[in-house]
Amino acid sequence: MTQHGAVIAGGLIAVIVAVSATLFFGASLLTPTTSTTTTGTSQTCTVGGCALKLPIRFSFVNLYTNQPLTDLLTATIYKGTLQVDSITVSTGTWDTTKADFQSGESYSLYVVSGNSKYEFSFQVPLAQSATQPRYSLTLKMALIGSYSIGVLGPDGVTVITPSTGNYNATSGICNGSTPCKASTQPQFTVTITNSADNTGLTGTFTRTEIVQNGQPRKLVANAIVVTTTGKARVVGQTGTAYVLTLPDHAADRTRNPDGTFNLQGKYSTTLTFDTTAMTQGSTEQITIMYYAYLDTTYYQSNGVANSEAVILNSFQFQISS
Numbered sequence: 001m002t003q004h005g006a007v008i009a010g011g012l013i014a015v016i017v018a019v020s021a022t023l024f025f026g027a028s029l030l031t032p033t034t035s036t037t038t039t040g041t042s043q044t045c046t047v048g049g050c051a052l053k054l055p056i057r058f059s060f061v062n063l064y065t066n067q068p069l070t071d072l073l074t075a076t077i078y079k080g081t082l083q084v085d086s087i088t089v090s091t092g093t094w095d096t097t098k099a100d101f102q103s104g105e106s107y108s109l110y111v112v113s114g115n116s117k118y119e120f121s122f123q124v125p126l127a128q129s130a131t132q133p134r135y136s137l138t139l140k141m142a143l144i145g146s147y148s149i150g151v152l153g154p155d156g157v158t159v160i161t162p163s164t165g166n167y168n169a170t171s172g173i174c175n176g177s178t179p180c181k182a183s184t185q186p187q188f189t190v191t192i193t194n195s196a197d198n199t200g201l202t203g204t205f206t207r208t209e210i211v212q213n214g215q216p217r218k219l220v221a222n223a224i225v226v227t228t229t230g231k232a233r234v235v236g237q238t239g240t241a242y243v244l245t246l247p248d249h250a251a252d253r254t255r256n257p258d259g260t261f262n263l264q265g266k267y268s269t270t271l272t273f274d275t276t277a278m279t280q281g282s283t284e285q286i287t288i289m290y291y292a293y294l295d296t297t298y299y300q301s302n303g304v305a306n307s308e309a310v311i312l313n314s315f316q317f318q319i320s321s
Contacts, residue, residue, distance in 0.1 A: 045127075045129075045130050046126075048126055049103075049125070049126025049127055049128055050103070050126060050127040050128075050129060050130045051102070051103040051104065051126060051127070052102075052103060052127045052130070052132075053099060053100065053101065053102045053103075054099055054101060054127065054132070054133065054134050054135055055095060055096045055097065055098060055099045055101065055133075055134045055135075056095075056096045056101050056124075056134060056135045056136070056137055057093065057094070057095050057096075057134050057135070057136045057137070058075065058093070058094040058096070058109070058137055058138075058139060059092060059093055059136070059137070059138045059139065060073065060075075060092050060093070060094075060111070060139050060141060061092070061138055061139065061140050061141070062140075062141065062142065062143075062198055063140045063141055063142040064142060064198040064200075064252075064254045064262075065198050066140075068091070068092030068093070069092045069113070069141060069143070070090055070091065070092055071090065071113045071114065071143060072088065072089075072090045072113065072114075073088070073089060073090070073111055073112065073113035074086065074087070074088045074111070074112050074113075075087055075088075075089070075094055075109060075110070075111045076109070076110045076111075077096070077107055077108070077109050078107065078108045078109075078110065079105070079106075079107050079108075084098065084100065084107065085097070085098050095134065096134075099134075101124045101135060102124060103124050103125065103126050103127065104123065104124060104126075105123070105124050106121065106122070106123045106124075107121075107122055107123075107124070108120065108121050108122075109121075109122065109139070111139070111141065113141075113143055114143065114144065115144045115292055115310045115312065116141070116143045116144045117293065117308075118139075118141055120139055122137060142198070142199060142200050142252070143199050144199060144200075144201065144292055144312065145194035145195070145196035145199030145200055145201075145251065145252075145253055145265065146194065146195050146196040146199075147192055147193065147194050147195075147251065147290055147312045147313050148192075148193050148195065148313060149162075149190065149191070149192060149193075149288055149290055149313050149314070149315040150190070150191045150193065150315075151165070151188055151189065151190055151191075151288070151315060151317060152188065152189040152191075153167055153174040153178075153180035153181065153186075153188065154167070154172075154180060154181040154183050154186040154187055154188065155179075155180045155181040156189060157180070158174045158175070158178050158180035160174060160175065160188070160317045161175050161317070162315050162316065162317070163316050163317070164317075165317035165318070166283075166317065166318045166319075166320060167180070167186060167188075167317065167318070167319050167320070168182075168320050168321070169182065169183060169184055169186055169275040169278070169319065169320070169321050170182065170280075170320075170321055184274070184275050184276050185272055185273065185274050185275065185276075186272070186273055186275065186319070187270050187271070187272040188270065188271050188272075188273075189268055189269075189270050190268065190269055190270070190271060190288060191266060191267070191268040192250070192251050192266070192267050192268075192290060193251075193265060193266045194251045194252070194253040194265030194266070195253070195265070196253060196265075197253055197254070197255040198253070198254050198255060199252070199253060199265075200249065200251055200252025200253060200254070200263070200265065201250070201251050201252065201292060247267075249263055250267035251265055251266070251267055252265060253265025253266075273319065275319065275321055278319075278320075278321040279321065280321055281320070281321065282320065282321055283318050283319070283320040283321075284318065284319055284320075285316060285317075285318050286316065286317050286318065286319060287314065287315075287316050288314060288315040288316070289311055289313075289314045289315075290311065290312045290313045290314065291305060291309045291310065291311055291312065292309070292310045292312055293306075293308045293309050293310055294306065294309045295308070295309070
């Protein structure tokens with residue numbers, strides 16, 4: 001559990017907590033397999049295999065279970081910046097209609113499924129025989145889960161009510177009626193929970209940037225961003241945001257076949273605020289937002305999220321003096 005401080009000064013405060021993940025995987029998660037069929041185009045072969053121009057069968061597999069992905073997804077192949085082929089499927093398998101994939105050539109494959117976005121880079125392998133009809137490549141992916149945000153008051157027990165919840169630093173009252181420990185520097189526990197089995201923000205760093213509208217965006221896995229309302233004022237930091245990088249797999253949830261969990265899909269951290277500069281009787285709103293694909297450098301420089309970022313959930317409550 002990590003503690004972070006944020007200053008409330010001049011009666012202004014708000015917090016944005018944002019988590020992003022790099023869900024772009026390179027060749028380490030793209031596995032070539034072989035075909036055993038007996039028809040195809042004959043070419044000159046070497047000891048290592050045959051250099052052919054063939055179509056490709058892509059198999060989309062859950063990273064955690066190794067089972068086919070049956071979620072609706074759109075896959076697009078690029079050679080450099082040129083789009084070569086594209087399809088939308090929900091079977092976990094794509095047989096390309098084009099037979100333009102030559103051994104040794106390099107491509108990028110972009111996959112989008114709901115909020116999940118992936119990039120795979122691959123080189124077409126040699127064929128195992130001169131008669132096989134296609135290449136076969138397996139892509140292992142983990143889709144984004146379903147996330148909720150929870151906040152506990154300074155006593156570490158009282159649940160802050162979303163949207164209408166309030167903490168009074170002077171009286172030590174939460175939600176308007178529940179005693180929860182008076183403090184001029186209240187510490188809140190923030191917990192992100194993933195409720196979908198075998199999903200997550202995996203934090204793989206094989207590739208850490210994508211390009212959208214010609215602009216590269218470097219994505220940091222699992223980052224918490226803390227700001228005040230429109231004006232950042234955070235202990236030890238100037239600019240528009242304070243960023244904390246969380247551990248890999250912080251919100252991954254994986255269930256074993258016997259029903260037990262390998263990863264719980266839950267991560268907690270603490271935030272401590274200094275309310276001493278607040279005007280007596282003033283109230284400020286705190287906003288916590290959970291992001292995927294957040295470019296933290298862009299956020300710090302511009303005070304807003306990059307266009308690729310996706311809000312997975314949000315939470316609001318108030319602090320008063």
